[in-house]
Amino acid sequence: MSDGLVKILDGNTFVVSDSRGDIEASLTDPTGLFSFDTRFLSQWVLTVNGQRLTPLSTDDLQYFETRFFLVPGTGTVYVDSKLSVIRRRAVGNGFREELQILNHDEKPVDLTVRIDAGSDFADLFEVKDALKKKGTYSARVTDGRLVLGYQRETFTRATDISATAPARVDKRGLTFKIRIEPQGEWSTNLDVVTAVIGSGGKHERPTFARPRGRQNMETNLKRWLDQAPTLECDWDSLRETYRRSLVDLAALRFSPPVMGYRSLPAAGLPWFMTMFGRDSILTSLQALPFTPELAATTLRALGDWQGTVVDDFRDEDPGRILHEMRYGELPAFEERPHSPYYGSADATPLFVVLLDEYERWTGDRRIVRELEYEARAALNWIDEYADLMGNGYISYERRNVKTGLENQCWKDSWDSISYRDGRLAGFPRATCELQGYAYDAKMRAARLAREVWKDPEFASQLEKQAADLKRRFNRDFWIADREYFALALDSDGKQVDVLSSNIGHLLWSGIVEKPKAKAIARHLLGPRLFSGWGVRTLGTAEGRYNPIGYHVGTVWPFDNSFIAWGLRRYGFKEEAARIAAGILEAADFFDGRLPEAFGGYERTLTRYPVQYPTACSPQAWSTGAPLLLLRTMLGLEPVGDLLVVDPALPVGIGHVALLDIPGRWGRVDAFGRGRLSAGEKKALRQSQEAMPV
C-alpha cells in the first residue's frame, strides 16, 4: 500500500498494521484492530529475544487475509538470520494470527517470543479528532487468557487474547519460551476476539457481530466473482480495473446488524465501513447491472431506519433517509449524533430513484410494494420538510449546529458552495442537483404508483408536480448569458453562479429542458470543466478553483460516472464515451483502483492523474465508477422486459463484451464494437493491443 500500512477487513472489523504486522497506535495514529467503530487493539508488537523484526515481504492474500515474512533484527544492514518468522493473519470477529518460526540452523535454538498487547478502546471519531476518554481501563489474566477491558457506565468493550501453544500470560502480553530443533519449526495460533460484556457480566460477542470463517470467506468471494457478469475486451487495463472493482466491492460489503447476512456497500475502507445513505445508494445504482442484490439490501436497511420524528440533534424528520450510522462510544453517549444521523438532503430523493431503477432492472415488485409506505414518506419529506425557504426547492441548513453537517449535499466540505468571486453562500442552500434528484424521484415514483401501487391519481399528481418543478427550475437556476445552471440558490433565492460539475447530474436526472442540454454538454466537455481525464468539480475560471481543492477543482470518478450516464440520457454518446475513456485510462495509473478524487490539472500538463491524498481506499463509489462507465459505454438500458444495448465505445477500443448480465430478462450478453472516435487516440495506453497507434 502506498502509505506503508497493511489493511485487512471483514465487514466493519479491520486491522491496520505496519509492514511487519505490528500495531503501535497513539490516539491520533490510525493503526489498530477496529470493530464497530471501536479500536480493540492499539498495541500488538512481536519480538524475538527482545528484538523487533524486519519485513522481507508482505502478501495480501485476500482482502481479509495477509501474510508477513520476517527475520529477527532491525537496522539498515541486512541480517543474515538463521530464523524465519511468518505471521499469517485473517480477520473475522477480531482476528486469528498463525505465528510460525523456522530454524534454518544446524543447531537447536532457544527463543523468547513475546507479544505485547494493549488497547485504548478509542472511538473512531476520537482517532480522527484526538479526543480524551472518559471511562476506565482494566487488564486481567484468566484461564491463560489476557482480557483487556474498558468501561464507561453500561458501555463495555473487551478484547480477549489467547494462544494455542503454552504461554506465560501477563497483563501486558504473552511470552513463549521455546526451543526449536535444527531445521525445525514452532507455531502457535493467536486469537484476538472483540467482545462486549453483557448485563450478566459474561462475555459475549458484540450483539451485532457475526463470525465468518476464513474458508467461508474465500468461498463467498469466489461465488461473488462467479455471479458477476464476465467482461471480455481488447483493453487489458479495463479487464484489470473491472476485476479490481468487483473484488473491492466485495471487500466493501457491510452487513448492518439488522440485515442478517445480506449486505450493502459501505462508503470506504477503513474509516467509513458503515451504512451511509448517499454513498450506499449511489454505489448500489452504479453496481445494479452487476450485483443487483446490493441495491435490495440498501433499500431495506435504509427503509428500516427511515426517520419518523423531528429530532434536531440528529437532524431527523419524518420520511428522511439517514446519512450515517455509527456504533461507537461517542454516538452511544450522544456526544455525536450518528445513532443514526440524518443530515443529508439528497439521500431521501435518491432512495426513491434507486427503488425505481432497481425494479426496472430486476422486476422485483415485491420490494416496491413492501417499501410503498417508505417511498411515499420520502416523497412527502421533499415537499413538507425539505423546502426550508418555502420556494418549492429542497434546501438544507443543519439544526444540530454543534456536531451536525454544514453541507448536506455530496460536496460536503466547507468551501464547496461559492459564488464566482469566491464568497460563500449563506444558509439554507438549495444546490441544483438536489432539485434534479427531486424531479427524478417524482417521475419515477409516478411510474411505480401507476404500475405497482395502482394509484393513478397519485401518479398524475406526481407528474404534475414534477413538470412544474422542471419549468420553475429551468427558469430560476438558468444563467442565461453563460448558458449553464447555477450551482445553487442562496438564502435570498439568488443564484450561486459558479460553473460546476453538478450540472452533469442534472442531465442524469432529466430535469434539463432539451434545448438547454447542448450547452450543458458543451460546458462539461469544455476547457474549464474537462481536464482531459474527467470533469472537474469546479470550473477553472471560478474564484475558488484549485486543482487540488477537495470539491473545488479535483476530478471525482464517481461524479464523472453519473455525468456520463446523464450525457447518454440526452443522446450525447460521444461525449459520454470521452469521459469514460478519460476516467478508465486514469484507473490504469492506479492499478485499477480509482481514488476518491484526483487533481484537476490539465492532462497535457501532468501526463498522469495526480492523486488527492485521502484516508480511504478503496472508496465505494469510486469502485463503482468503472461499473457505471461500462454501462454507459455499452448503452445498457432496461426497456420493459428487455435489455437494450446501444454501444458507443471510446476510440481505440475494438470490442467490449459483457456476458451474463443479470436482470428481469434472466441473463443476457451485451456486445459493443468500436465505431466512435472519442478521446485522444495518442493518449491511449499501449496496453490496447487491438488498435495500433
Added chain:
Amino acid sequence: MTGGTTTDATAEFFGALAERGHVPMLEWAKGTVRFELADGKRVDRWHLVVDKGDLAVSRRNARAECTFRTDKALFERIAKGEANATAAVLRGAVIIDGDMELLVQLQKLFPGPPAKRGRGASGRRRT
C-alpha cells in the same frame, strides 16, 4: 390492563399503541417484542405484537422473537421521548436478544424528543 401503576409514561406509551391499532408503516412487519423492564427486584413485562401493521399489547407471558431489556427508569424516559432508544442500545443500557430487524422496525414507534420552543412539529425553519 392489570398490575403495576397505570399512570406512568410506560403504561401510557403501551396504552396509546394498543389504541392505535393499525400502523401503515409496519404493514410488512410481523412478530413479538418482549419488553422486560427492571424496577428494583420486580420486572415489568410488556409484549408488543405486530401482525401486518396491526398492533396489540399484552402483559401476559408469550413467545417473542426479540427481547428488549432495560430498567424501568430509562424506559420511562424513552417512552416520553427524552431518551433515544438506539443510543441506549449502543451504550449497553438496553440489551437486545433476538431479531434485530424487528426491533429496528418497531423503534419507529418511539416518540421523538419533546418539541423545543420556537420550532414547530414540521421541522421547517422559522423566519
